[in-house]
Amino acid sequence: MAKKKNTLLFSISILISFLAIHVRSDGSDHRYKLGEPVPLYANKVGPFHNPSETYRYFDLPFCLPAHLKEKKEALGEVLNGDRLVSAPYKLDFLAEKDSEVVCKKKLTTEEVIQFRKAVTKDYYFQMYYDDLPIWGFIGKVDKEGKSDPSEYKYYLYKHIHFDINYNKDRVIEINVRTDPNSLVDLTEDKPVEAEFMYTVKWKETTIPFEKRMEKYSQSSSMPHHLEIHWFSIINSCVTVLLLTGFLATILMRVLKNDFVKYAHDEEAADDQEETGWKYIHGDVFRYPKSKSLFAAALGSGTQLFTLTIFIFVLALVGVFYPYNRGALFTALVVIYALTSGIAGYTATSFYCQLEGSNWVRNLLLTGCLFCGPLFLTFCFLNTVAIAYSATAALPFGTIVVIVLIWTLVTSPLLVLGGIAGKNSKSEFQAPVRTTKYPREIPPLPWYRGTLPQMAMAGFLPFSAIYIELYYIFASVWGHRIYTIYSILFIVFIILLIVTAFITVALTYFQLAAEDHEWWWRSFLCGGSTGLFIYGYCLYYYYARSDMSGFMQTSFFFGYMACICYGFFLMLGSVGFRASLLFVRHIYRSIKCE
Template sequence: MVLRRWDLVVLGLLLSTVATVVKSDASDHTYKPKDQVPLYANKVGPFQNPSETYRFFDLPFCLPAHVKEKKEALGEVLNGDRLVSAPYKLEFLVDKDSELVCKKQLTMDEVAQFRKAVAKDYYFEMYYDDLPVWGFLGRVEKDGKSDPGEHKYYLFKHLHFDISYNKDHVIEIGARTERNDPNAQVDITEDKGVDVDFTYSVKWRDTDIPFEKRMDKYSHSSSLPHHLEIHWFSIINSCVTVLLLTGFLATILMRVLKNDFVKYANDEDTADDQEETGWKYIHGDVFRYPKYKSLFAAALGCGSQLFILVVFIFILAIVGVFYPYNRGALFTALVVIYALTSGIAGYTAASFYGQLEGKNWVRNLLLTGALFCGPLFLNFCFLNTVAIAYRATAALPFGTIVVIFLIWALVTSPLLVLGGIAGKNSKAEFQAPCRTTKYPREIPPLPWYRSTLPQMAMAGFLPFSAIYIELYYIFASVWGHRIYTIYSILFIVFIILLIVTAFITVALTYFQLAAEDHEWWWRSFLCGGSTGLFIYGYCLYYYYARSDMSGFMQTSFFFGYMACVCYGFFLMLGTVGFRAALFFVRHIYRSIKCE
């Protein structure tokens, strides 16, 4: 499946093209009575497993005379959408009552196939004039006349469409089945052939909702009063965390620093030969370059790129690009913005690597390009193989894989190299207020709680506690069927996350230096990024305690892609933590006289 012209334009015109949506066959969405309004069947799958979806006609439904596949954008394909013409004909303003779709004799194998789908609570998804339509394939009923453990399975054979219109526009559509009507369903409990008459009916109703607001109802669920109350509670909880943390820094850390400055100033005036203690004692080692500086610079480059990526995504969300069921817009934005911001990763990594007096900048660029994309690519290869084995719509067609490869080869990689060349030639110098001694001082023995892992646990807990309430709604939207639209609240929570991460990293860096441990570079990065590990721990809790997801495919998709997301958060927040710690360390060592 190849990109359409819209997908090629999107590489050059980022904001305008991401805002573009996939239009229906009627370009202006206006119709005359008896006009054929496009209806496309999308996919079916278990309701509890959002990643495990299949093509609509993988189940033995009635096939239309001519099955037409809808051309899809890159984001739609990544989203698992596979739209084909549906067997129902819903003409504009034409009511129908028990219209026959087809008479079908289900074989024993087809009955078993439908029964398996009903048992797994399969739902279907269609799009009518770009409006989503859902429904369930059937229902399961406990058989009280026989063994209580046995069930009866019913397949819905009649589907009723309620459609609202305003003048010449379709405004709303819903699909329902009569669960208690025996004539609207057929028993498929036994392994035997069944004759089924698939029928549907249509009822049109007038409404005064304007066409511009027809998508508003899909965002109302996340804006209900009780949901807003929980969201604001999340923000209040986060703000209290920030206030407590900033209060701690203001009253304790700043006071300690002030006393340190006074003490070191008095030491200089009274006894030049007095032995130095505390963080001043290691002024000749604190700016000693870290081990594995090429990897460190690459991590900073990737983290900076991901930070800019998240900021752009928030901008697009706040201006209204990601409204409900703008199919594939988020995935398109992620691919395009990541490709266009790869120059930031190259420039940041090469520039910082040069400041650390690194020589092999080509290897540094290769490491930068592979540090995040490498694990993501390996993870994708495994998960796409799983999807192919399941024959699910999550498996990307070969043409889409080629398009993504071309974007990486023709956009991402060249921009990474150009950014790297610009960073290499920037000739920036590392600004260290203290001279570094020739030989490093020995780090004194420290208690266990000052080692890396306990410090990471302390550093990650507070930022995670500031966002964990909002995390549930994000997970329920991404890995469920809820709709998330309150991006302004999410942006506030994101800002709080950055502030808390920076502050806690600064505090732990000070305590590390006060204990005369000068290896703070990697420690500050790991402590800042440790929130990503807490988020992955929340994934375990959400999967086993808050969701009903099951099966190898859904489990591998959930934990596989969440591992990549949490790894991205680790790199991004690690970069934020290190930058804050670097600013703090430079400030305190500029404030004292170092020989």
Template sequence: MGRRAAVLVKISGLLVCFAVAGVVCDASDHSYKRGDHVPLYANKVGPFHNPSETYRYYDLPFCFPGDVKEKLEALGEVLNGDRLIDAPYKLDFLIDLNSKVVCQKKLTKEEVSRFRSVVMKNYYFQMYYDDLPLWGFVGKVEEDGKDPSDSKYFLHRHIHFDIHYNEDHVVEINAKNDINSLVDITEDREIDIEFSYSVKWTETDIPYKKRMDKYSQSSSLSRHLEIHWFSIINSCVTALLLTGFLSTILMRVLRNDFVKYAHDEESVEDQEETGWKYIHGDVFRFPKNKSLLAACIGSGTQLFALAIFIFILALVGVFYPYNRGALFTALVVIYALTSGIAGYTATSFYFQLEGTNWVRNLLLTGCLFCGPLFLTFCFLNTVAIAYNATAALPFGTIVVIALIWTLVTFPLLVLGGIAGKNSKTEFQAPVRTSKFPREIPPLPWYRSTIPQMAMAGFLPFSAIYIELYYIFASVWGHRIYTIYSILFIVFIILLIVTAFITVALTYFQLAAEDHAWWWRSFLCGGSTGLFIYGNCLYYYYARSDMSGFMQTSFFFGYMACICYGFFLMLGTVGFRAALLFVRHIYRSIKCE
């Protein structure tokens, strides 16, 4: 066991080093002399409103140089859909060019039709110059307001690169299309075209260290900050109202219950108990499907740890704008390294519930989140392969991920499970459980599981709704989100509101003499994930311009996995809060 643990520690260290390597810039110092070659890579092209539907740059019939080389990319860059390859433009340091021909090409009818199709879909291209991103559109459409069929389509054949430098560093680059160099591609006909470009270097006083600041300014504009702060105020008001409700009403009710039960004990010993005290012999009766519940708690705890580590990296500045693939690399590596948390939590809790088949519980824990994610990935990767999109992962990347799961995730899960099995912790129940369960009295419909989940999920969702829009616009659009401090505050408020609303509903459930609170508290806590997925429908159809089978599949498929992760994580938070509350109130009374 010691040798195996040592090997796992070494592998974990290598993964951490790999993660760090994936989230920093190239090893060079990015300093150049006049005339030095500065790398320019063409990345991808795709419809502007479909961020997941991207293709290789040379999938379009641009000029294709014969000696192109693909850039070796890190794991996160491949997961992000980046496929960098040498661009046909040479932008040497401090060398201006008025106009230089890249190539002269005769477009066939099929190629003209291809270009017209992508111009109709508003295709853009993305490149990287010295690790700085730049964009441009493939062409433009001149619409006829009276008759859309009379619209004209034009292809940009000339790109002007406006580059700013400070001493020996590249600080900023912009790509502009020359409106005077358009080629009419409205009709299917052969066209002789000459692709060209020009370069203009301009000195600036912006320091090299701040060259990425311009990409985060959009999320830091005063009008956006006002909306973000309004979101925080809205969330704080929601949290304060809920906590105020608990402190003034729920605690007062509990105090009255404690006084009443104490008075009943002193006055009449054989007086019939009512309310939540009446079910003290059943409230800690272990639930059905306890192996599944333990697996849910283990997976939710791991996802909570994953979220905390991601926030730590974000707050220290790792995820700066266009640090390609940093987030995806961190997600893969941290999820692998935290699998031991899931194994330990699930197995130790399973043994507290007097479970016996801990191996099955451990396998269930390992597959509970990874299983649906893997099936979703298989389907979406197949769709991406059918579209020949860059979102389709190469076989080598799939092998790397499989090796990470096999050599790191699963062994750490097993080690965590063994540690949880050997922890020998017992379930701390303040009262004894009776031999035979009491029958739950008939309750009104609004006290059933579904209405309770709806009430439990609405308040936490309302606390994060405004911030969700910016997250969606960043993940499924072209906005940049960098205000991680505000996002972290909203996340903390989400946890607080989820915990408090679950505690309140648990009290009302026990007061109605319904002792089946275990699964109910987990479902109520996790119901916010269902509201988030419902918001996906609204965002897709009302707030975005996404379209097409591939983009729709990617949006709803991966958002289903994300919302499922939120369901497990927040369900765990709600269950833990309810468990602490139930233990506290039954510890505070005297039960025979």
């Protein structure tokens, strides 16, 4: 079994590499001779505070190169919104240049207005030089000593300085500076003359080529950042240990008393009526309502859990190093497609255990439960991106590739998994017999309802991860780099443990109140952390970020809804599985007639 798992992991890694997780520049070995051209690609421009709202570099009226060439990109890069084209600057290896003129251009009134709007929104540009990322702002707004916005001055930077470090025949580092004194005044709506220039300086360094990406990792793990991360983990661990320890002590003591009481009652053989969770032993394994939907949710959640584990494995072995363009998106698409068989097998086998008859419909429901909302969200957001002419809009060819992957890989594996699940013929293991007619559930106080229980269940796991959530959001929806995957993995393990434990505790209290409808409740309580994460999205958007505009707002809340829904399914499956093990254990431990 371990050998098969290792083989599968190796195959996934090979497939991801084949799909070009990182695309090499034209100099594939990154070695250059004196004066040899080093590939420089302009990627995109956009408002600094709206990471999803990016446009092609030459959507702004910059100087076009003599021969504009588009770079072929991998699937993950396109999904990431990258659109690389040849830049107008020539940065040949070890060729220094002082105030080289790119072009002299007379900006029309329309171009001046276009640039001014971009400067107002804090537009930045991104380029790649020998696969190293570089950024800079295109201009600035002068607000000094002016309170009235109509008095602001708007300037476009026209002189860029490239400082490049090299080691022998390889490029190690590149930094970009804009000259604050070389400006084009965009304040008035009138044509202006602009002379775009650049300067190139080379400096030798001893940093080896293998460590040239380390500076990006170090920027994400500065000492004060690491202290906050470890504080987050220690805080989570202490909180979790105290609360779970407290609950565990109560639960174990109560269970022990229950076992002693029930054993004493059996020995005494008195005529007293049973109370508590033993009283409902004939109903506790009664199958849930909407069992096809329940099995589909369990299958989808199990697949997403497997997907998350594989992503963590790849992250921990160093696949997702900084600016490995599109790596994560490629991995998500490929691994999701390859793990669809797990969803089919889990859903169908469990559905058949619950004595379901229409397994084909259950399989279709499983395939659509997560992909359906994701597809509808994508269609809406892609339409918005097309309307904005943003790079987030996927080209037709990329959409065809994704459809082919879903048709040729995801769907067949889902069906094969479903057939295997149907043919497994495993029976549901219930330690006690289920009675023919269900007992009536006694009236319960309001705080034992589904929604209050979900609120209680979701708060504790969320409190264990909320500090780390900020850094993840700042990376996904900002310009920070996240590389401390080991810490994130520890937080994820804590999340699973707390989710399982709090769901088990609430399931016990539900059964002790003689409420036997625990199946859906355990799933909903386990997954309720996803709702808390979406609530955090509202807080992050309005209190911790400067995102604005319809497109960015749509992308943020649309895709975060899909991610939180995925967390709901995954953690719901974890909560139910933990509760099922617990319920089987306690009813196996007592004697029921």
